[in-house]
Amino acid sequence: MDFKELTTVQNYNDFFLDPRRANHHTFYYHYTRLGSVDNIFKENAFRLRNLAESSNDEGEKQHSAGEGEVLFSVCFATGTSENLPMWYLYSGADGKGGRLGLRKSDFIVLRNAKVSLAEVENSPSHPLLESPVPLGKDEYEITAHDVLYIGRDTANKGNLYRAKYCGDTNNKILEKTYQGIMQEGHLLTKGLIWFYEKETRIEVKVPKKMLKKPNGNYVVLLDLSDVIDRLSLRVAPEFSEPTEEVIGRYPNIKAWLATKIEKSDFAGEINMNLTGKLCDDCPNKNRSGESSHADSNKNQREESK
Known part of the structure; x- marks a missing residue:
């Protein structure tokens, strides 16, 4: 059944809970800071964060x-x-x-990769406090899900809702169907405002008893050994000629293979200057309109953690 044919709660559950659903895409892209990319190559793993602590959408908190x-x-x-x-x-x-x-083929491999658990200092991006502990197959559950974007259809009067997925397909659904999807909470849902992400997620459930410190900060490491040589790395549009700047600052990216770094299709066309705009009211901003040199150094240190 195609997405546009879904009408009932059971239809949506069958469609999105099919374990093969998340394997349907051609490419999977993980956007992050270059400091995090460098750390991914250093640890040879993706760090998975605690969803309850990192979620920025109220709807997805039901998916826990x-x-x-x-x-x-x-x-x-x-x-x-x-x-x-x-x-x-x-x-x-x-x-x-x-x-x-x-x-796609490497994403499928990643879904079956080795999993480890580790405590970090203060946040998921900070250094590990201990060597990662490998988890046995009976100590975790790994799954992959596509996101269903869903919310009220504000363009129409009445109790109609919209459901969106991948392309530009809009399913009009009744309030009863919407409420059923949200109340059951089986699906990974987010509000329509997040639709631009077109997100697929790998998730790992770990028993709380595996976390030695109840108040500790933990991450799950998803091993990249079987796919790391086939990863692609593209840098953001604000890099015109990125290679020297990137490999000069990030040794693990350099060691991975600098010649594989791709320029953005829009390199040199965009200069958002968000750092300056966001810091208009920063107390340490100097007269030139930029953050102080000390703040800049601090930010670089934080990103490299």
Whole structure:
């Protein structure tokens, strides 16, 4: 059944809970800071974050682990074109992030990769406090899900809602169907405002008893050994000639293979200057309109963690 043919709650459950559903895309892209890309190559793994602590959408909070479990996740955009909001929301206000890419065959391999658990200092991007602990197959559950974007159809009167997925298909659904989808909470849903992400997510559920410190900060490491040589790395449009700037600052990217770095299709065409705009009211901003040199150094240190 095609997405546009879905009408009932059961239709949507059957469609999105099919374990093969997330394998349907041609490419999977992970947008992030270059410091994080460097750390991914250093650790040879994606870090999956605790969804309950990292979620920025109220709807997806219903999609969570059971009472005795913790849900960790890593996100991928499946749109084939570069995504300007993703560059800035996930790779930093300076607009100089990276996009790691996987083909479908490698995404399927990644879904079966080795999993480890580790405690970090203060946040998911900070250094590990201990060596990662490999988890046995009976100590976690790994799944992959496509996101269903859903919300009220404000353009029409009455109790109509919209459901969107991947392309530009709009399903009009009744309020009863909408309420059923949201109340059951089986599907990974987000509000329509996030539709530009076209997101697929790998998730790992871990029993809470595996987390030795109840108040500790933990991440799950998803091993990249079987796909790392086939990853692609593209840098954001604000890099005109990125190679020297990137490999000079990020040794693990350099060691991975600098010649594989791709320029954006829009290199040199965009200069958002978000750092300056966002810091209009920063107390340490100097007269030239830029953050102080000390703040700049601090930001660089934080990103490299």
